Amino acid sequence: MTSSCTERGAYLIRMSIPYPDPHLPAPTDGTTAPGFSVITMDATATPALVSIVGHSPKFPNEEFNAKELGDEISYAGYTIRITSICEGEARFDIVAQPD
Numbered sequence: 260m261t262s263s264c265t266e267r268g269a270y271l272i273r274m275s276i277p278y279p280d281p282h283l284p285a286p287t288d289g290t291t292a293p294g295f296s297v298i299t300m301d302a303t304a305t306p307a308l309v310s311i312v313g314h315s316p317k318f319p320n321e322e323f324n325a326k327e328l329g330d331e332i333s334y335a336g337y338t339i340r341i342t343s344i345c346e347g348e349a350r351f352d353i354v355a356q357p358d
Contacts, residue, residue, distance in 0.1 A: 263307035263328045268342035268350025272297050277314065279351070283337060286357040291316060293335040297349055298322060307344040 270279040274297045283292035293315035300309040310324040313334035323332045331340045336357035343350035 263302060263343065264345035265328070265343040266345065266350070268352050270295075270339070270351050270353070271348055272311065272351070273348045274298075274300070283353065284356065286336065288357075293318070293337060295332075295334075295339065295351075298324075300344060300347075300349065302344050302346045309341065309344050309349045311349070 270281065272279045272295050277296050278294040285292045293313050295311050295313050298310040298312050301307060306327045308325045308327060310322065311326060311332060312320055312322050314320045315335045318335045321334055326332065326341050328341055328344055331338055331354060337353060338355040339351040340354050341349060341351050
């Protein structure tokens with residue numbers, strides 16, 4: 260286990276799986292919450308890096324490349340913070356979400 264593999268975070272994302280586990284809470288307007296999945300990762304690099312794609316029916320896909328532990332990503336009204344980068348998976352917490 261590397262120092263970036265804290266195993267902390269409410270949401271788990273993996274390579275090629277389009278939605279976090281568990282799914283993000285849906286906005287109150289009834290639309291579908293976006294998905295996030297890992298594109299690439301290097302848990303052994305210093306610092307460990309993960310690239311993530313956000314996707315939603317309402318917004319174009321957006322890539323967030325070379326993110327480190329503690330970095331924040333904002334997409335489709337959600338802001339998430341990377342809390343763990345392990346081999347094969349990453350974890351995050353929600354910092355902000357739409358009403």
